[in-house]
Amino acid sequence: MPEISQLPASVNLPEEEVIIIEYWEKQKIFQTCLKQSSNRPRYTFYDGPPFATGLPHYGHLLAGTIKDIIPRYAHQSGFHVDRRFGWDCHGLPVEYEVDKEYGITGPDDVAKMGIKAYNDKCRAIVMKYSEQWEHVTRRLGRWIDFENDYRTMYPWFMESVWWVFKQLFDKGLVYRGVKVMPFSTACATPLSNFEAGQNYRDVQDPAIIVSFPLDDHPDVELVAWTTTPWTLVSNLALCVHPDKEYVKLYDKQLKRTFILMNARLPILYRDTGYEIIETFLGKQLEGLKYQPIFDYFVHLKQERNAFRVLCDTYVTEDVGTGVVHQAPYFGEDDYRVCTAHGIIWKDASIVCPVDATGCFTAEITDFAGMYVKEADKLICQNLKKRGRMVHQSTVNHSYPFCWRSDTPLIYKAVPTWFIRVECLIDKLLENNDKCHWVPNFVREGRFANWLRDARDWAVSRNRFWGTPVPLWVSEDLEEVVCVGSIDELSKLSGVTVTDLHRENIDHLTIPSRTGRGVLRRVSEVFDCWFESGSMPYAQVHYPFENAKEFAERFPADFIAEGIDQTRGWFYTLLVLSTALFDKPPFKHLIVNGIVLASDGQKMSKRLKNYPDPLDVIQRHGADALRLYLINSPVVRAQNLRFFESGVHDVVKDVFLPWYNAFRFLIEGDAAKNEDDWRAALHTLIHVLFQMICLLAPFTPFITEFLYQRLRSRIDFKENLKDHAGLPIGYCRQTGAPESVHFLPVPQANKALIFTDIEETVAWMQATVELGRIIRTRVNLPLKAPLHEAIVIQSDPVVRKQIESAKAYIVEELNVRILTVTDDKERYGVQLRGVLNHRVLGSRLKQDYKSVVETVKNMPSSELEKFVQTGSITVCGHVLNEDDLSVVYTTSGGGVAEGEKKAKVAAKTEQVKTGAAVTQRYETASDARGLLVILDTTADPELEEERLARELVNRIQRTRKKAQLVPENPIVIVVSTDSTVLQRVASPTSKHMPLIQSTIKQPITVTPTRIGPTGDQELSVFGCAALPSGWTLGAEIIRETVSIPPDDFELVLFSRTDGSFSPSKTTPAMPVLSHPHGAADAHVDIIHRLTGRKCSVMLSDSQSNLLVTDSDDLLRKIRCVFGWSTSSNLRLFKSTNEQLEHISPRHLLTLNGKTLYAGVLIPSS
Template identity: 55%
Template sequence: MSNKTPNQHVPRVAETINFPEEEEKILDYWKKIDAFQSCLKQSKGKPRFSFYDGPPFATGLPHYGHILAGTIKDVVTRYAHQQGYHVERRFGWDCHGLPVEYEIDKALGIKGPADVMKMGIEKYNSECRKIVTRYSKEWEIIIGRIGRWIDFKNDYKTLHPSFMESVWWVFKQLYVKGLVYQGNKVMPYSTACNTPLSNFEANQNYKDVVDPTVVVSLPVLNDSDGAALLIWTTTPWTLPSNLAACVHPDLVYAKLKQLSTNKVYIMMESRIESVFPADDYKVLKTFPGKELKGLKYQPIFDYFSHMKDKAFVVLVDEYVTSESGTGIVHQAPYFGEDDYRVTLAAGVISKDQEPICPIDMSGRFAEPVHDFIGQYVKDADKNIIAKLKDMGRLVQQSQVKHSYPFCWRSDTPLIYRAVPSWFIRVEHMQESLLKSAAETYWVPDFVKDKRFGNWLRDARDWAVSRNRYWGTPIPIWMSPNGDEIVCVGSIDELERLTGVKVDDLHRETIDKLEIPSQIPGDPPLKRISEVFDCWFESGSMPYAQLHYPFERTKDFEECFPADFIAEGIDQTRGWFYTLIVISTALFGKAPFKNLIANGLVLASDGQKMSKSKKNYPDPLKIVNMYGADALRLYLINSPVVRAENLRFKEEGVRDIVKDVFLPWYNAYRFLLQNIEVYVQNNDKTFTYDEKRVCSSNIMDRWILSFTQSLLMYIRKEMELYHLYNVIPRLTQFFDYLTNWYVRMNRKRLKGEGGEDDCRTALTTLFDILLNIIKMMAPFSPFLSENMYQCLKQLTESSSESVHYLMLPQPNKDLIDVTIERAVSRMQSVIELGRVVRDRKTIPVKYPLPEVIVVHRDQQYLDDILSLQVARLLFLDVCVRS
């Protein structure tokens, strides 16, 4: 050993590592070099990879669902940069809508529209504005701590006038195309939020609930037997609004006598024993349902008896089924979609008449239902049932457990009611929507083909208006009689029409603006009161984030459609849907090319994560305990990337540290230790040179080949957005690296085979680690950066960050599929040998006199012999065919 001091500093790393602490140091380093912005500057001018970030609400802190989707986005966009693209990554905020208003209503004790009007829209919206980014700073901290590179400074907010103006432009284009109309429609309605919801919103939050069921009699007028129709409902609160009954025209109905009471009833024959015991009825006659058409009956209540000439009649329609109830469906036209359709078609109601809807905006009974006035509909069920019993109309009462929609924001039961709304025509676009979707690529593909495709095939007209206050106002000005309508598409147009300078587009600013009528002597036009559904705003984000078409038209053209978007599978009927509806209506194509839909992250018991139940660990606690890299890898190496659900378990994150990061770190530490020994022992410097990566050693050639094959595989699978294939292969690599290559080459790496052999082995291991660091950089950005900062000191690299580097092209000269196959077979033999040892209880360290390998394929045996297994395993091997 030379006594000279080598003229090279080899970085030393600690024997143990605290991953969270090291990540904090990397965050400080990224801040010091302004890593993300520097990265963007370096890629300026390169081909663009466009990415849309779906805007979350900042009324709460990020949860695991946000972290999962954010990690997927970060991985894909980091990888795109590695491929030589310029990737602009703008964060967005959903600032309007129910989430914000609901928080204000709770905080201020607001019960309904009257309270808002008393307070004043200007003051109400001012309160909303104060909380829209209540947690924005926390979001920035948490998202940054997770390692996601996203531009918060250049973000977009849906409350910015520029964003809102583009939303107006989108709406006017649809209006000009004839896709906008106003109408009454039965819709899911949130009584807590005082507003209708779209069908996809209503489908977001179903729960199993127990509701009362009643069978009620409707005495038929002028029936010789004094028969009564039997109707069944799970919503007794709709019975005061009953105007008709409906039967299936072709199914069989029966007139029967209840033996215990001698009363005669009419119902579907196949449903009789759901109401009466088998020994308590006698069928008098049967007939098809169409024979009941036109029968008049006595109303249950007299609230709408003035309509008796048209109402309280039996109608027929094939939507009636034999699966539940009595086969006679009670019709409350303004509280059910089919009820409305059937009674409208039969002339019981008309589009021109005042809706029969004795429920106020908060879901409480109003006139003329005087018996239950002021009662919340669900609370009134028991009182209505009691009154039915007193009236002698209640035939049966029970309960049913069924799936029922709840408001996604207030978590209160939805009701269905007719409300005047503004709609976007969608039903005529079904084929166009399917064509647009067909041109996109989804991971996993079954989400597009099944879940999304089925939703598009049943697409309904979209109600985009909300009877609320904090949102983008719908830009329609209308005359008092509705004969004159103006749809405004820009701030400039509004200023020209009103003669008033406009710098904000919220209700408190523009509701007071009037547009002079074009008809001499007529009063001015005033804006309608509704605002947009916030989903319409988020669906408009490809245009509104750039203030298109008012500016940045070139930027829009370069990034539309987006190369990539990603969100949870629950956005199939949310953001994914609204994006494609608006884009197809405007441009005839989808607004994105590639999409990853992730599954849901659940609590460890399979329940939905709940802050009130505290059934999941705080994400920052997990990060501070195990590191963000471990959390990232755990999430994207789980079923959620296949759109399945994940039961979050803390031990899963811990296992990533134990099984992946520690072996990786130990191999890296082992390399640096032995480079230092090599430098000291041989009085030479060590500088990695990619051109010197060459070896005749069989295991060097195997690990080099395996690494280059892995690089090819990652490129292929990432091009397909198959993150779920990439991560298992990467994590498997660390097992091969540490348990096979390093373990079998420890003596060589320590220099026991001589200086040249040692340098070759060290160069090989250095090359492997440097390549795997680059491959892992998008997935575990912290540890990759940590290792790179040390290793680059032994290279000629001048790059300040591993994240500035491109992913290298595979070196096909190093790939030897024969060696890879042979080693794989050798590994199988060794693993089988361990199994046999376990069965025979022979310790691993106990030497074997011989190992006999039997296989029908001579090539298999030749592969094993070619690797000199005896030398590698220090065993005598006998191979027999």
């Protein structure tokens, strides 16, 4: 990397990042880090495996950034961190892609193709986007080992998964059962409950009420409500609550008699169009038999005593009619209730007339072959025709969708292999408490609640591409052998095995030990979440290899993923580690929220509602994206609406000021003989070096960029004296480490910690923040000076601290006077309590009104105590900060609380004229009792100062647009007919010192428009002409700008002489167009890559050289084009012929010629 003595005024950070990546790879910086730390204590990190069947999105980039920062920081804190990338290769995501590509609609199509052919296609696409993943990951600046990755399809990984399952089997935690489960008809497989919980959507479904006439009284009908009409064909019972009140009523309009829950009458009736005949408890309905709504399973009325009323307390008063129809093989509660009442049992034939694709089977003759959701409409028509439809409407509700295919799930009974989790709940909660979560509320709330309601885990899937479930069973399922390794299978089957996928082992049999013939493998494969939950063991092939290393490094020190993984990877990791070792799988966890589109919607490729991540990186740089993401609520498990403008703001507000501070350091050596300057530079070097080391894990590129240009100026012996043991291999012969990422995290110097100063700065920042809130609220820009800011605080220590920071606050808030006081009465300030009505209304019940009245009349002194203590007792109830907030009001009734608006009109003291004036106060306060009041009274003098600041802002914008740097000698001409602006910008203006303190270039104002050759028209300026020695060159830029309510013209001319000339050589200026005189020699430059053009003056009109030699010319061109990598930048006579070095004596031979500037590409 180049070490340069001069930097351009602008820098292209994305281009510099690419150069840094090339440097890292060429010098093997990451690999060197791992080698040099190999003998350090281990810091263990698990990388959750993504699928490579899709491209990385912002969620991956966010998690990847977090997973890069922590290991980098751990490494720089003295640890060795192995960072292996992992890939999830099995399961629905891969199969779904193959099914789409080859038109596979179900298991029959796979059978025709053959499992081997099908799995070969899965294997072929599983790493479809791996190269793009590696490119994006590296471009993000993430250091991770792709060469030693793990993949869930590797045989050694699958073998460890088998070992995990066998341990659970031997512990009695595995069983086979028929259970109603979420079922994906698109993928033809059941899903676990936590998978079903990952993708809920608000949908509109039919909501119908149907009738069930009683056998003994056909004119009396039970009415039930459902949102799944398709399940009615499988109805076997009805359920009511035994202890709730039910009614038998006569419907006057329909002339029918119905039974439903009394509390649910409003679902059918809004008026008195009915007559109640009888009221009774639900238990009195138990055992009543009714007429089946469809006759497909009417034979079960005799065989199983079906089609009767059952009782269970799960029936609620919240929805429906209080009569719930029971389809036991399509609902969890239905299955439980019907089992408890003997309508179904373990060995009974299953009433489940829906196949794996969600279509009715042949026994449902009226709707055979139809997809169940599509059959809803025809079923409703059938019910209407037969008079069984009582009421029909729709309902909007939240419904689960398949996380892979994005299609609605159904609930369906399927035979499945389960892991017992419900018996582990207490241990899961105990181990969860041993983990440190960031933020902690996710662990204590969302995750702990999920664990408390954990269900047994269905780990088998009726699919093909996955790790096969290693169970060999007899035909009657009475003999089961669980295989835990490749070697064990080879011994039991007598066949050598090298790969564990289905096509390689499904045909293998194991002799029965009990005389049941041969045992055959069950057809299922593992849920891919079981594989990813096994990754701590399988990634190191435990226990077959690395047993000692695993024992020393388990559990992991750190993991990180999105909040959706509370029901995914975080959960499966904890279940398996608890079942295997009764330990948590990790010590520390960072949970990030979800990155949404700018409109708050989910990012969608179809809607194209977000910018491509690589495009954002190309425009702003990876560091900017990293810092934008981690400096947002999304790292606290909250959602983030992504705005590309926010990434740009990081560059503008963080990186460019940082870069300019560094550039100031580089440029500052010209004054190194001055003691004060040298001391200041020493401090700046120290601060920049510490910042670079501290921020290296967060922004690896810009820190490397700055470090490479700073390391020649650092005394590493001095700066690293507190870091004994820094390996010699870190440093080159010069003593400077080759990368900033070799350096340790700086240690805090306790001698430099001053808590009183920190507290003062904190109060200063709070004061400034409140003042800016006011300015934003009333639309007063910071450039508009105000007369006074009043800070009211009751604590004398705090007031003293704020007073000590007075100069900073006055500058930051742009006010003339700062008054710090505790005198609220002088400004008419009072306190008022505001209750949290939503919380307290339900909690206080009948006492609520008296509490409201008491707080309403509560004196300010009582509320002051509440502000200090955080609690207060009102009418016997203790209120805290969640229940009560305090706002400040003024005599005019305005409120001063955060963003709430407060405007008051108050009489002030007599001004010099003796007349009373109306003064405008705007206020804001915080929870610590700090109140800031801004005097926003209009003042002509302050208005002129505002115009001066606005003028400076417009001039600086124009200079930036013209790609000028501060050293470029120019003349600024303001053409305006505004007398106020003319007065502000005149040479004698009292505001000129303020303007010149920033501009540092001559400025003049004229009421008339100036032509392109300004020196011919300067006599109209009102200042006769330019001062002696000034010579105007060409016009650089002309802009019409606005300072409301006025528009004016701003013209910038080059200047070749005069008292404003900087003492050192100035960079060349880009010139749009200008006439060259006989003596003012120039050379034209064309950027070889972009085609940009500029002209550089070689001499002025008096033949004085403005450029010393060709090297000086090259430096000026760099400043124009924004190049910072000087080592490869060259000048060329033509597009290919390089320009040799030119001495000052021969420099003018370039006059009028065109040269080319570009990067010299070294020969290989």
